[in-house]
Amino acid sequence: xxxxxxxPQYQHVQEGEDFTTxxxxxxxxSNIQWYKQxxxxxxxxxxxxxxxGEVKKQKRLTFQFGEAKKNSSLHITATQTTDVGTxxxxxxxxxxxxxxxxxxxxxxxxxx
Amino acid sequence: SQTIHQWPxxxxxxxxxxxxxxxxxxxxxxxxxxxxxxxxxxxxQLLFYSVGIGQISSEVPQNLSAxxxxxRQFILSSKKLLLSDSGFYLCAWSRTGTAxxxxxxxxxxxxxxxx
Numbered sequence: 001x002x003x004x005x006x007x008p009q010y011q012h013v014q015e016g017e018d019f020t021t022x023x024x025x026x027x028x029x030s031n032i033q034w035y036k037q038x039x040x041x042x043x044x045x046x047x048x049x050x051x052x053g054e055v056k057k058q059k060r061l062t063f064q065f066g067e068a069k070k071n072s073s074l075h076i077t078a079t080q081t082t083d084v085g086t087x088x089x090x091x092x093x094x095x096x097x098x099x100x101x102x103x104x105x106x107x108x109x110x111x112x
Numbered sequence: 113s114q115t116i117h118q119w120p121x122x123x124x125x126x127x128x129x130x131x132x133x134x135x136x137x138x139x140x141x142x143x144x145x146x147x148x149x150x151x152x153x154x155x156x157q158l159l160f161y162s163v164g165i166g167q168i169s170s171e172v173p174q175n176l177s178a179x180x181x182x183x184r185q186f187i188l189s190s191k192k193l194l195l196s197d198s199g200f201y202l203c204a205w206s207r208t209g210t211a212x213x214x215x216x217x218x219x220x221x222x223x224x225x226x227x
Binding site: 006045101107 | 153154157158202216217220221
């Protein structure tokens with residue numbers, strides 16, 4: 001079945017440093033979504049990428065979708081303590097409403 | 113605005129006991145509904161999803177079941193809990209046919225510990 005691998009599993013950074021998490025799928029995706037889960041909380045939808053090579057920005061966050069639509073990345077510039085949490089990617093194959101596969105997430109800790 | 117309610121927030125149940133978790137959505141009609149489970153330090157595993165009343169698709173064979181008795185109500189059940197059923201259970205909804213645009217909106221989750 002479809003697999004979505006996410007690396008690294010953990011990332012510890014000093015406040016102000018950059019952070020990147022990578023997501024790789026074993027199959028070509030129709031779209032990829034990114035979520036953030038704060039400690040003790042539930043995942044919150046951040047963004048969706050659909051087009052090959054797509055790049056979207058949300059303030060200090062930059063999301064990319066690979067040309068082959070099998071990988072994606074989330075980059076945070078100049079991390080802040082409010083960025084702590086676990087970032088998940090979720091890849092979807094086709095248009096089936098229930099078929100997003102989540103990666104295991106990257107947990108980010110930020111040292112002030 | 114749309115809201116999703118999930119309860120209880122935490123639950124401790126003995127092995128072999130039944131389970132019933134409820135999720136309701138307000139402010140929308142005919143949503144797609146989902147049950148996910150998250151093991152500690154892991155991603156989300158899709159358990160069930162529903163595109164309409166009485167329509168349930170199971171993704172993972174297990175001793176859990178789901179039902180959708182009303183348009184905006186989704187219930188996760190078990191007749192006899194196992195230790196391996198412990199985890200963080202999340203209900204989610206998405207707009208019908210537009211899940212690829214808006215993503216999932218998750219409830220606050222239920223932390224289930226089977227002892």
